[in-house]
Amino acid sequence: MSREITDSYQQSLSHLAPRTRSNRFSVLRQLCQYLARSNPYGYVPEPLRVIPSQGSHPPYIYSHSEIHALLTAASKLPPANSLRPHTYRTLLGLLYSTGIRIGEALALNIENFQSAEQRLYIAQGKFRKARWVPLSTSTCRALQQYLCKRLQIRPRSPDSPFLLNQRSRRLTPCTVHQTFHYLLRQCGIRHSKPTGPRIHDLRHTFAVQRLLAWYRDGQDLNARLPWLATYMGHVDVHSTQVYLQATPELIAQVHQRFHNHYLNQVKPQGGTP
Secondary structure, three states, X not given: OOHXXXXXXXXXXXXXXXXXXXXXXXXXXXXXXXXXOOOOOOOOOOOOOOOOHHHOOOOOOOOHHHHHHHHHHHHOOOOOOOOHHHHXXXXXXXXXXXXXXXXXXXXXXXXXXXXXXXXXXXXXXXXXXXXXXXXXXXXXXXXXXXXXXXXXXXXXXXXXXXXXXXXXXXXXXXXXXXXXXXXHHHHOOOOEOOOEXXXXXXXXXXXXXXXXXXXXXXXXXXXXXXXXXXXXXXXXXXXXXXXXXXXXXXXXXXXXXXXXXXXXXXXXXXXXX
């Protein structure tokens, strides 16, 4: 890999957002490092300047009541007696309960849902990485109920889209985002473009809720974070940490764990303070 090639690739990313450029260039740099192992004269570019966190949009963590309101509003989408309300309720529920990316959800085919094994197959995730996504019993049941309605409409082949639009075709990101903004207005959730709240924030909400559940169950977070990274399709926990936001509920659990640790470990050793 030569410097001319890497510089040319970097210039081709100029139309992208700063964080996206940084992520893609990071992948290229990893490739150069790998090639340099067998070629000592191989060129390895310097890493790009880290994008400041304040330059990105702060994620919006949806509350349980807001999720319930969004699902209810989706169930009332017109036209009545059509597949559309079921499609959007299923889509939002799937994003919230699994944390998969919106692009991964829209790319699902019927054959990618394996109800007997209670799992989804993500054929092409980010950077074309494939993975299995285990499903909870309730999520699997909801997908199966939707599939029963979905199979009443053509196409029904295994490689046809799992989620259909009103023209019996695959949902498009543009239409989904427009519909989601409509649902936000219906639920009274204030939003503005492009800062959000966004549909992508359901992925952030999933990560925070998973962390919160582990805190409440007394799990070892250091041992569980690699599991979460794998489940969400990340290379390592560093990418997952972007999705872990400090919410009041999460801070309360951290405080309670530290307090319990103090009572069980520190205080008996030091006596009464």
